[in-house]
Amino acid sequence: MKSRSFRSLIAIVSLVFVAGSFAQEYAIKLSRPKRIGLKCHVTGRATERDEQSLVVSGRTNRTENAYDLDFAADSEILEVDSKGHATKASFALENCLKTSKEGRGQLFPKGTVIVASVQEGKRVFSTKDGQPIPPAESKVLSALISIHQGEADDDDIFGTTARQKVGSTWPVNSDVAIRDLERKMPGMTLSAGKGSTRLVGITKVDGVDCLDLSAELRMQVSPRTPPPELKLLQNELAAQATGTFPVDTSRQPLTETMEMTMKLAMSGKLGPQHLDGVVRMSYYRKSELKYNYSAE
Numbered sequence: 666m667k668s669r670s671f672r673s674l675i676a677i678v679s680l681v682f683v684a685g686s687f688a689q690e691y692a693i694k695l696s697r698p699k700r701i702g703l704k705c706h707v708t709g710r711a712t713e714r715d716e717q718s719l720v721v722s723g724r725t726n727r728t729e730n731a732y733d734l735d736f737a738a739d740s741e742i743l744e745v746d747s748k749g750h751a752t753k754a755s756f757a758l759e760n761c762l763k764t765s766k767e768g769r770g771q772l773f774p775k776g777t778v779i780v781a782s783v784q785e786g787k788r789v790f791s792t793k794d795g796q797p798i799p800p801a802e803s804k805v806l807s808a809l810i811s812i813h814q815g816e817a818d819d820d821d822i823f824g825t826t827a828r829q830k831v832g833s834t835w836p837v838n839s840d841v842a843i844r845d846l847e848r849k850m851p852g853m854t855l856s857a858g859k860g861s862t863r864l865v866g867i868t869k870v871d872g873v874d875c876l877d878l879s880a881e882l883r884m885q886v887s888p889r890t891p892p893p894e895l896k897l898l899q900n901e902l903a904a905q906a907t908g909t910f911p912v913d914t915s916r917q918p919l920t921e922t923m924e925m926t927m928k929l930a931m932s933g934k935l936g937p938q939h940l941d942g943v944v945r946m947s948y949y950r951k952s953e954l955k956y957n958y959s960a961e
Contacts, residue, residue, distance in 0.1 A: 688830065689830065689831075690828035690829060690830050691828060691829055691830075691831075691864065691876055691912060692828055692914055693820075693824055693825050693826075693827075693828070693829055693862075693864070693876070693878075694820065694824070694910070694914040695818075695819035695820045695823060695824050695878070695908070695910065695918070696748075696750065696818035696819045696820045696824075697749070697910075697914065697915075697916070697917050697918065698745075698748065698749025698750075699742050699745055699749050699750070699751050699917070700742065700745065700749070701742055701743065701744065701745060702741065702742065703741070703742040703917075703958075704739065704740065704741045704742075704958075704959065705739075705740055705917070705956045705957055705958045705959070706737070706738075706739055706740075706956070706957040706959075707736070707737065707738050707739075707740050707756070707809075707954060707955070707956055707957075708736065708737045708954070708955050708957075709734075709735075709736040709737075709809045709952060709953055709954040709955065710733065710734065710735055710736065710952070710953050711733070711734040711736070711805075711808035711809050711950070711951065711952045711953075712731075712732075712733050712734075712949070712950070712951045712952075713730075713731065713732055713734075713805075713808055713949070713950045714729070714730075714731040714947075714948070714949040714950075715729070715730045715731070715947075715948050715949075716728070716729045716730075716945075716946070716947045716948075717729075717944075717945070717946050717947075718944075718945045719935070719942060719943075719944055719945075720942055720943045720945075721935055721936065721940050721941070721942035722940055722941075722942075730765075731765060731766070732763055732764060732765040732805065733763070733764045733765075734761070734762065734763050734764075734772075734805055734808060734809065735760055735761075735762040735764075736760060736761055736762075736809050737758070737759040737760040738756040738757055738758045738759055738760075738761075738779075739756070739757045739759070740754055740755065740756050740757075741754065741755050742754050743755055743780070743782075744782070746813060746815075748818075750812075750813030750818060751812050751813060752782065752783050752812055752813055753780065753781065753782040753783070753812065754780070754781050754782075754810075754812055755778055755779070755780050755781075755793065756778065756779045756780075756781070756810060757776065757777075757778050758773055758774075758775060758776065758777045758778070758779060759775060760775070761773050761777075761806075763805060772802055772805065772806075773802075777792065778792065778793035779791075779792065779793075779798065779806065779810070780792070780793060781806075781810050781812050782812070783812060783813070783814050783815070786814055786815055787814065788807060788811075788812060788814055789803070790802075790803045790806050790807075790810070808950065808952055809952055809954060816845050816848060816849075817841045817842075817844070817845045821838060821841050821845075822837060822838050822841050822842045822845065823837055823838075823862045823878075823880045823906070824862070825862070829864045830864070831864055831865070831866050831867060832863075832864065832865075833863070833864050834861045834862065834863045834864075835861065835862055836859075836860070836861055836862075837858075837859070837860035837861055837862060837880060837881075837882050839858030839859055839860060839882070839884065840858070842858055842860070842882055842884070843855045843856065843858050843884060846884075846902075850886075852888065852889050852890075853886055853887070853888060853889060854886070854887055854888070854889045855884050855885065855886050855902065856884065856885050856887075857884055857885045858882065858883070858884035859882075859883060859884070860880065860881050860882030860883060860904075861880065861881065862878060862879070862880040863878065863879050863880070864876060864877070864878060865877040865878065865879050867912070868909060870909045870919045870920060871919065871957070873911050873913075873916070873919065874911065874912045874913075875909040875910055875911050875912065875919060876909070876910045876911075876912060877907075877909055878907065878908050878909075878910060879905070879906070879907045880905070880906045880907075881903070881904065881905045881906075882903070882904045882905075883901070883902065883903050883904075884901075884902050885900050885901060885902070886900050886901065886902045886927060886929065887900045887929070888929075891931070892931075892933070894933045894934045894939075895931040895932065895933035895934075895944070896931060896932050896933050897930075897931055898930040898931060898932055898943070899928050899929060899930035899945075900928075900929055900930075901927070901928050902925070902926070902927045902928075903925070903926050903927075904923065904924065904925040904926075905923075905924045905925075906921070906922065906923045906924070907920075907921070907922045908920060908921045908922070916958075917956060917958055918956065919955065919956055919957075920953075920954065920955050920956070921952075921953075921954045922951070922952065922953045922954070923950075923951070923952050924949075924950070924951040924952075925948075925949070925950050925951075926947070926948070926949050927946075927947065927948040927949075928945075928946070928947045929945070929946045929947075930943065930944065930945045930946070931943070931944050932944075
């Protein structure tokens with residue numbers, strides 16, 4: 666009898682705790698100010714796939730570029746702006762393993778220190794002694810290394826100033842998202858953006874109480890100056906993001922994932938002979954990051 670009563674008490678306490686977490690309102694803060702000297706261990710994985718196909722007179726020509734990147738590094742914030750966004754950071758590499766159809770190998774030797782910074786509004790990568798990283802390797806690094814370039818931050822796009830309960834949703838600021846993506850995708854026009862962010866629940870990460878947040882965003886994408894002889898058949902972009910953010914807003918996010926898919930198709934007269942054909946392009950990127958701060 667005592668054992669049953671005890672189990673009943675535990676069940677009641679658990680229900681009260683769960684109900685309390687749903688009733689409580691939480692501050693939503695995604696972009697958390699960093700300080701110079703802040704250090705953490707970063708692990709991540711990225712996948713990128715870029716496919717193009719051309720169909721003319723029943724013949725298909727397809728090209729594909731794809732890779733996976735496994736990444737681990739000790740990072741340090743070197744510079745921040747007035748709002749605490751990191752504008753320069755170093756990464757002492759433990760692992761930077763790229764896998765593609767060309768093979769599998771480390772992009773840089775273990776121990777290499779990569780510095781990410783902003784120059785004339787653009788993100789650039791260099792070695793610790795200032796030697797620039799070639800464009801191809803910089804493009805791969807940018808899949809997992811991000812610093813603020815003066816654009817909108819996650820709060821501007823996905824956040825809200827209102828406190829939220831578990832299960833609550835709020836709209837994404839699609840106008841800001843469109844302007845931000847157009848800056849990052851020169852030559853493209855985006856429109857009809859819509860999406861939402863949701864406080865999924867409260868979870869523990871490495872013993873820390875965190876907000877479990879998810880967001881989705883959809884919009885139309887098309888060339889800014891499309892060839893007049895081509896008709897647009899498909900022009901969609903979809904993005905999903907998740908993250909765990911400590912309830913204590915003075916602490917840094919602990920995990921982040923982002924997944925984006927873009928599909929574009931056009932038909933019309935192609936090539937110097939003006940043959941009927943279809944051009945299809947698709948782009949996919951996924952990144953997963955985990956941060957371990959030894960002391961905040």
